[in-house]
Amino acid sequence: MRKSLLLTVLCFALSSWAIPHYELAYKFTGNGAMMMPDGKVDQFIQRPVFGGSFAVEFLPTGRWHCLQQWNNASIGVGVSYLNLGNDAFLGSAFAAYGYMNQPFYNGNHFRIGLRPKVGIAAATKTYRNTLPDGIVPYSQARGADGKLIANWSIGSILNAYLALDLYMDFPVKDGWEITLAGGWHHISNGSIMHPNAGYNMFGGELGVRYHPANQANRTYQKPKPDVPRKLYDGVEKPWAVEISATGGIKQNYYKDNINGMLFYGIATLKAAAYWVPVSIFRIGAGVDAFYDGYYSAVNNEYAAENPGAPVTHFGKTYLRTSDIKNCFRVGISIQPELVIGHLTAGIHVGFYVFDPIKNLEPYDVSGKDPNAIHKNGEPFNRGIFYSYNFAEASNYQDGWCYMQFVLKYHVLDNLFVQLGLKTHGVRAEFIDAGIGVAF
Numbered sequence: 430m431r432k433s434l435l436l437t438v439l440c441f442a443l444s445s446w447a448i449p450h451y452e453l454a455y456k457f458t459g460n461g462a463m464m465m466p467d468g469k470v471d472q473f474i475q476r477p478v479f480g481g482s483f484a485v486e487f488l489p490t491g492r493w494h495c496l497q498q499w500n501n502a503s504i505g506v507g508v509s510y511l512n513l514g515n516d517a518f519l520g521s522a523f524a525a526y527g528y529m530n531q532p533f534y535n536g537n538h539f540r541i542g543l544r545p546k547v548g549i550a551a552a553t554k555t556y557r558n559t560l561p562d563g564i565v566p567y568s569q570a571r572g573a574d575g576k577l578i579a580n581w582s583i584g585s586i587l588n589a590y591l592a593l594d595l596y597m598d599f600p601v602k603d604g605w606e607i608t609l610a611g612g613w614h615h616i617s618n619g620s621i622m623h624p625n626a627g628y629n630m631f632g633g634e635l636g637v638r639y640h641p642a643n644q645a646n647r648t649y650q651k652p653k654p655d656v657p658r659k660l661y662d663g664v665e666k667p668w669a670v671e672i673s674a675t676g677g678i679k680q681n682y683y684k685d686n687i688n689g690m691l692f693y694g695i696a697t698l699k700a701a702a703y704w705v706p707v708s709i710f711r712i713g714a715g716v717d718a719f720y721d722g723y724y725s726a727v728n729n730e731y732a733a734e735n736p737g738a739p740v741t742h743f744g745k746t747y748l749r750t751s752d753i754k755n756c757f758r759v760g761i762s763i764q765p766e767l768v769i770g771h772l773t774a775g776i777h778v779g780f781y782v783f784d785p786i787k788n789l790e791p792y793d794v795s796g797k798d799p800n801a802i803h804k805n806g807e808p809f810n811r812g813i814f815y816s817y818n819f820a821e822a823s824n825y826q827d828g829w830c831y832m833q834f835v836l837k838y839h840v841l842d843n844l845f846v847q848l849g850l851k852t853h854g855v856r857a858e859f860i861d862a863g864i865g866v867a868f
Contacts, residue, residue: 454486454640462632480511495770520554540598550590585622604640619860673865693722713764724755746790759783771839790826
């Protein structure tokens with residue numbers, strides 16, 4: 430409760446500073462959601478998720494050209510409190526985030542649009558503070574009744590928060606509006622700490638939105654003429670080339686914990702060329718080089734001391750030796766991105782052209798899966814594209830396809846900062862951050 434109160438005070442302080450400079454709206458909502466089952470969180474769901482939110486929105490008065498180009502979009506910052514439906518194992522989450530209201534229809538009596546959110550969330554209950562004392566995490570993962578003994582969905586207190594809502598606003602009188610929204614919400618840490626199945630929720634919010642001036646009397650400035658082939662505000666080019674370098678850390682999978690939960694370095698080097706047909710969108714193609722230190726030696730120390738033992742307890746990649754080449758993968762990707770002023774947001778989809786571990790997964794330690802590599806078996810002989818279960822990617826193997834969710838912000842004409850999340854299917858491999866240059 431204290432954290433929630435502090436975040437609310439900070440939002441009010443921000444709005445007090447911004448009142449003389451910007452036209453603001455304030456939003457108060459009640460939130461409700463259903464936790465989506467995934468095999469780990471199911472047994473802990475006792476009741477629906479509920480909570481509340483407060484947000485401050487910066488209205489589109491013509492101050493920002495980039496928002497006019499998005500049909501007079503508005504941006505906001507908000508905080509939310511969510512009780513996750515089981516006080517003992519799931520606890521609560523406190524989220525702080527930024528978002529954008531992208532209207533499809535923006536009238537005086539009704540508005541509808543999409544609202545993406547990006548931020549951070551703090552979870553009060555995690556794997557570590559729900560695990561009974563003295564229990565070995567992997568060897569005694571379940572109790573005598575077959576049920577999980579701890580919260581295996583969240584491994585860290587601090588997590589990423591992502592959401593995508595469909596919203597509707599209904600002006601009532603004197604700047605007051607009824608607002609409602611619904612969509613998908615996600616909390617996880619991107620494999621920085623395991624376990625990391627994450628929470629996926631589908632729900633909505635209902636509340637009021639207040640703008641001190643009468644909404645019905647507000648007028649929007651006409652959007653400035655669109656400048657085609659625009660990279661971002663201030664730079665007009667039909668083409669752009671970017672190079673970026675990012676890095677971070679990730680933890681070994683929780684089943685591979687014989688030597689303790691260790692952290693490994695990760696890094697990405699990207700080079701891409703973009704075609705910029707209009708000011709709000711660009712599309713590119715590039716080369717991505719990845720380093721994942723986790724694959725350098727997964728429990729090799731244990732295997733060296735215990736001849737004949739499996740190198741990993743996870744039925745995925747069987748690394749017999751500690752080869753640095755196993756840490757590197759190279760891919761080619763298509764990179765569509767949306768442009769909002771100096772900010773770009775994209776989903777990059779690619780495939781590996783160099784992947785030394787693809788022939789070493791999946792690994793079946795039980796020896797019962799005829800399609801998997803066994804302890805004394807031979808590796809696969811796969812080409813660039815091969816058959817695998819994309820829906821189960823990262824549970825059994827990464828596969829030939831990868832995705833990256835990327836945010837970039839140009840702090841200078843030729844310099845930007847970048848934040849990314851790399852995934853295989855619905856499973857995260859790592860989160861990375863760094864800088865890049867544009868030409």
